[in-house]
Every structure is written in structure tokens, then in C-alpha cells.
Amino acid sequence: MADAAPIPDVLVVGSGPAGAQVARDLARSGARVSILEQGSGPPPGTNLLKLLRRKEAMQIAPGVVLLRSLRVGGGSVTFYHTATPPPLALFARHGVDLSAPLEQVLSELPHAPLRPDLMAPVASRLMQAGQSLGLPWQPLPKMIDQSHCHDGSCPPEAFWSSHRLLQQAVKAGAHLHTGVQVLRVLFSQGRAVGVEARSNGALQTFPAGRVILSAGGIASPAILQHSGVEQAGNGFFCDPLRIVMGHLPIARAPQEISMSAGYFDADAGYMLSDITIPGNFFRAFTWAAGRPDQLLSYGHTAMIMVKIRDDIDGRIDTHGRPWRRFGAADRHRMQAGVTQARAVLRAAGSGKPYVSPWVAAHPGGSVRLGELVDENLNCHSPNLHVCDASVIPAAWGLPPTLTLLALGAYLARRISQ
Numbered sequence: 001m002a003d004a005a006p007i008p009d010v011l012v013v014g015s016g017p018a019g020a021q022v023a024r025d026l027a028r029s030g031a032r033v034s035i036l037e038q039g040s041g042p043p044p045g046t047n048l049l050k051l052l053r054r055k056e057a058m059q060i061a062p063g064v065v066l067l068r069s070l071r072v073g074g075g076s077v078t079f080y081h082t083a084t085p086p087p088l089a090l091f092a093r094h095g096v097d098l099s100a101p102l103e104q105v106l107s108e109l110p111h112a113p114l115r116p117d118l119m120a121p122v123a124s125r126l127m128q129a130g131q132s133l134g135l136p137w138q139p140l141p142k143m144i145d146q147s148h149c150h151d152g153s154c155p156p157e158a159f160w161s162s163h164r165l166l167q168q169a170v171k172a173g174a175h176l177h178t179g180v181q182v183l184r185v186l187f188s189q190g191r192a193v194g195v196e197a198r199s200n201g202a203l204q205t206f207p208a209g210r211v212i213l214s215a216g217g218i219a220s221p222a223i224l225q226h227s228g229v230e231q232a233g234n235g236f237f238c239d240p241l242r243i244v245m246g247h248l249p250i251a252r253a254p255q256e257i258s259m260s261a262g263y264f265d266a267d268a269g270y271m272l273s274d275i276t277i278p279g280n281f282f283r284a285f286t287w288a289a290g291r292p293d294q295l296l297s298y299g300h301t302a303m304i305m306v307k308i309r310d311d312i313d314g315r316i317d318t319h320g321r322p323w324r325r326f327g328a329a330d331r332h333r334m335q336a337g338v339t340q341a342r343a344v345l346r347a348a349g350s351g352k353p354y355v356s357p358w359v360a361a362h363p364g365g366s367v368r369l370g371e372l373v374d375e376n377l378n379c380h381s382p383n384l385h386v387c388d389a390s391v392i393p394a395a396w397g398l399p400p401t402l403t404l405l406a407l408g409a410y411l412a413r414r415i416s417q
């Protein structure tokens with residue numbers, strides 16, 4: 001056995017936003033909590049080949065790469081800090097009332113629109129251009145504690161990540177085990193009794209009174225399939241995006257805050273915002289778009305992210321490999337968003353905008369509430385829960401982190417009750 005006695009009351013698999021929140025809240029309520037996290041060591045940077053090797057970048061359709069984070073803190077370590085409130089009615093339809101947990105989360109979390117002095121000149125220009133076209137382009141709420149920000153920039157400690165929740169969880173008595181890849185849930189007489197995991201190259205068993213899978217929209221369904229829940233991973237969404245880029249006669253600031261302003265068009269099923277990507281991604285996208293003339297223009301390129309609400313489709317297999325196709329409705333939404341983004345770039349003064357390949361960043365909807373998961377986020381067994389982007393019950397298209405934090409707080413309340 002990997003854990004010394006006593007056996008934890010709760011084993012949380014994964015330390016992303018949802019896992020960290022449920023672990024912290026349960027530890028504070030007096031439960032013995034262990035967190036098993038696959039990630040360890042320093043973050044690997046943005047080298048695409050390295051990310052592919054580590055399965056933090058995965059091809060999910062011809063020419064479409066999905067990004068995720070297998071690190072302590074999960075996606076909250078690499079995300080863009082945009083805080084979008086959950087669609088409460090969608091969850092209420094499945095018996096999940098997120099209103100009080102959301103209030104709890106918001107009382108602890110910075111979530112204000114960026115101050116004007118923190119918005120980069122390019123982002124301001126794009127916002128003005130959007131507004132000049134009559135679009136509801138506004139500063140977006142950010143999980144950034146702006147009281148730390150001075151002279152137009154924010155230090156690392158201003159940016160929220162679930163590391164904060166993990167520190168609080170550990171302070172409240174939780175144990176965080178890193179470098180532990182959970183493979184399957186173990187059952188006895190219909191109840192979860194722990195998990196089997198690989199750690200330091202060896203298989204280990206971690207017993208527990210209750211198991212919560214928070215390994216994210218790709219890994220949680222794969223673990224469930226290994227545990228005998230074959231329907232897990234049947235269909236998923238991934239909120240694909242393309243970046244529309246154009247040269248502007250404004251120099252980009254060295255450390256721009258991404259997604260500082262933008263808007264959602266719920267009817268059209270897309271979101272537009274300013275975005276900043278690392279230089280190596282910019283060069284790869286520019287090359288793929290057939291614009292070698294722009295390869296040296298990173299410092300003067302304005303970028304607009306077009307992210308769509310894609311249909312639930314495809315499959316995640318037992319090895320955790322996602323595969324899907326994007327149908328006509330998805331392509332139509334993307335085309336409409338790209339056309340709008342081109343118009344904004346032109347209104348901002350950019351000559352010939354061009355478009356990146358598709359990239360996906362929010363895998364979820366793979367173990368859906370109402371189908372495989374009930375209002376206690378139970379799946380398959382009364383003491384096995386799923387609490388992460390997998391349980392989102394329908395096509396999505398929104399930055400999900402605030403919703404996932406509220407889900408974590410919700411599950412902790414249900415279990416404590």
C-alpha cells in the first residue's frame with residue numbers, strides 16, 4: 001500500500017481547478033483528503049514537440065491540435081484568467097444548484113474587468129474597432145488581483161491559479177502526491193475502495209473511502225473506461241478556436257494580458273477576444289497560413305481569438321486518445337466568427353488579415369451530467385464522483401474555470417452534508 005494508515009476518507013484524482021477546490025473544501029470540513037496528481041516537476045514551456053510527447057498537445061482531428069495541462073494545478077497554470085459565470089439554468093435542469101457555491105467561490109476569487117492602464121495598446125485598439133462596428137466588445141472579468149499591479153504590469157503573484165487552493169488544502173491537512181498517474185478505480189461489492197496508479201514506474205494501490213475523479217475532460221473518461229464504465233468518453237466538446245491575425249502599426253507590449261476584452265454571441269455560437277500567443281506558436285500558425293511575409297512581424301501583429309461552441313461528437317478511447325470530426329454546423333459557426341474578426345481587424349487598421357489552423361483548448365462534456373452522472377456527481381457507484389469539465393452536460397463554448405470551481409464547491413457541500 002502506498003499510503004500509511006489511516007486510509008483517507010476521500011481521494012481526489014487531479015489538482016486542476018475542480019479537484020483543488022473540492023479537495024480544499026473537504027479538507028477544511030475535517031475530512032482526511034489525499035490528492036493524486038500525475039504532474040510533477042517544472043512546467044515544460046511552450047515547445048510544441050515537447051508538449052506532443054507529454055500528451056499535453058494531442059491531435060484530435062486532421063490538422064487540429066488540442067491543448068491541456070498535465071501539471072500540478074492543471075489548466076489553471078497555463079490559462080488566460082478569464083472568469084465567465086456558469087449558465088446556472090443549464091445545471092439547475094439537472095438538479096445541480098450552483099448559485100450558493102458560486103457565491104462562495106466569488107467571495108474568495110479576484111474577478112474584475114482589467115483596469116484601463118493594464119490593457120495593452122493593441123487590445124484597446126481592437127476593442128475600439130469592435131465597438132465602432134456596433135459590437136458589444138467590453139473588458140472581460142479576469143482572475144487577477146489587480147491591487148498587485150503597478151506601472152501597467154502585474155507580477156506573477158497577481159495571477160490566480162489553483163496552487164492557492166492546493167496550499168490551503170495542504171494547510172488544512174490534505175496530502176498532495178505528485179507524479180502519480182491513476183489508471184483505474186477499484187471496486188468491491190459495488191463500492192469504490194481506492195485506485196490503482198503508476199508512480200515511479202511501479203503499480204501501486206491507493207485505498208480510500210471515497211473517490212473523486214477530477215483528472216479533466218480527457219483523462220477522467222479514460223480512467224472510467226478502464227474501470228468498466230464503457231460509455232464514458234462517448235462524445236465530447238473541445239471549444240475549438242482559430243486566431244485571426246493582422247499587421248498593425250502599434251508595437252505589442254512585452255507582457256500583454258490575453259483575452260482582456262471581447263464578447264460572446266450566444267446565438268451565433270462564438271466568442272471573439274484579443275489574444276496573445278507565444279512567438280513559436282505565432283510563427284507556426286503564420287507559416288501554416290501561407291504567410292511567410294509575416295514571419296518577422298510578431299511585435300506588430302494584432303490577434304483575435306474566435307472560439308466556437310462545437311457540437312458533442314467523437315470518442316475518447318481507453319488509452320485517453322480523443323478523436324472527432326467537425327461537422328457543417330461547427331464549420332459554419334467558425335466561418336461566421338472569422339468573418340467578423342476580419343472585419344474588426346480591418347476597422348482597427350490592419351491590411352490583409354490571415355487565419356491560424358484550428359486549435360482546441362477546453363475538452364469536456366465526456367461524462368455528462370444527466371447521462372452518466374447524477375446530481376451528486378455520482379457515477380457508477382455511490383462513492384465514486386466525477387468533478388471536472390467532463391460532467392458539463394451540453395455543448396459549451398465558454399471559459400469553464402469559474403463553473404468548475406463552483407462545481408468543486410458544490411460537491412464538497414453535498415459530501416459534507
Ligand SMILES: Cc1cc2nc3c(=O)[nH]c(=O)nc-3n(C[C@H](O)[C@H](O)[C@H](O)COP(=O)(O)OP(=O)(O)OC[C@H]3O[C@@H](n4cnc5c(N)ncnc54)[C@H](O)[C@@H]3O)c2cc1C
Binds near residue numbers: 014070078083404
Ligand atoms: C491556453 C489555454 C487558455 C485557457 N484560458 C482559459 C480562461 O481564460 N478561462 C477559463 O475559464 N478557462 C481557460 N482555459 C481552460 C481551462 O484551463 C480548463 O478548462 C480547466 O483547467 C479544466 O479544469 P479541470 O478541473 O476540468 O481539469 P484540468 O485543469 O485539466 O486538471 C486535471 C488535472 O488532472 C491531472 N491528471 C490527468 N490525468 C491524471 C491521472 N491519470 N492521474 C492523476 N492525475 C491526472 C492533470 O495533470 C491535471 O492537473 C484555457 C485553456 C488553455 C489550454
